[in-house]
Amino acid sequence: MESERGTGRGRDRDEVGRARSGRPRDGLGRPLAYGAEGVARQPEGVVRAPDATVREAQRLLDAGMPFHAHEVFEDAWKSGPDGERDLWQGLAQLAVGLTHAARGNATGGARLLRRGASRVEEYGRGGAQTYGIDMAGLAGWARRLAGRVETAGGPVDAAAEAPRLTGPGH
Template sequence: MSGAGARDRDPLGRPRNARPRDEFGRPLPKGTPGVARVPDDYAPSAGRALADAAAYLDEGRPFHAHEVLEARWKTGPERERPLWQGLAQICVGLTHLQRGNARGAAVLLGRGATRVSEYAAGEPHPGPPDLAEAVRVARCLADRPPDDPADAIGRVAVVLKSG
């Protein structure tokens, strides 16, 4: 496909979104300066992904934390995929909180909690993070989003560092 509606693709044909993003992960018009993104070829270890995601959350950047966790799910062992997808969904839920979309936040926080819970039920996990606490915090935030998104982001950052 070519033309104005064509999607950005990597050399293997996988879709990529090269559009710049604002600090909340919202796409900006092409050619507009945006904030730095997680590189497409980033392939972190589990420990590096958790540390980097927690660091982004400490900076108030859950969209970027989601990109880190998404990179791990795409490059890590297949059996861990639900874990990393769930943690990434929790961070997308936080992104929705930042953007003022409480309903979208609740849906994604709940989905992330479910996916992490399903993974935790079937896989031994030495930690960090404390998966039961990740599920508890995500479900609590889904049920009662705080007025201040920074509070929710901070709570998830603490969980990613727990073990």
């Protein structure tokens, strides 16, 4: 990535010229100072099978990196079938909601958690699972966390609050 800092243009650009920050990021996706030690960024535009998307996102959620899990879900919504766009967007919203809650933004976190819950809930009607995810259970997790975040304020521990996408543990 090429930096244009100091050139008068003030923006970093990727290899095809799109504006993209070259600053390192922490585990919650917050930009750090240039030269600081950050976490590895998720590559953009990776096309994965749905099960691989869920596994990679779970790995990142378990590591307390919901912002990075959101990027995995974003790739799925951009590359997947149109009929699954709401599913992947809802999962991305849940990850971003957890990100905001972990950053201490209770209002934004709760709002995104509820918005994501509404989207994924549509895929869990009648107890159905999609790609092994208990959508109704996941929506319930998101709404409970949203309520706790609004009540308590303050940041939450992203790894401790991360949902289990498949299997028991919402």
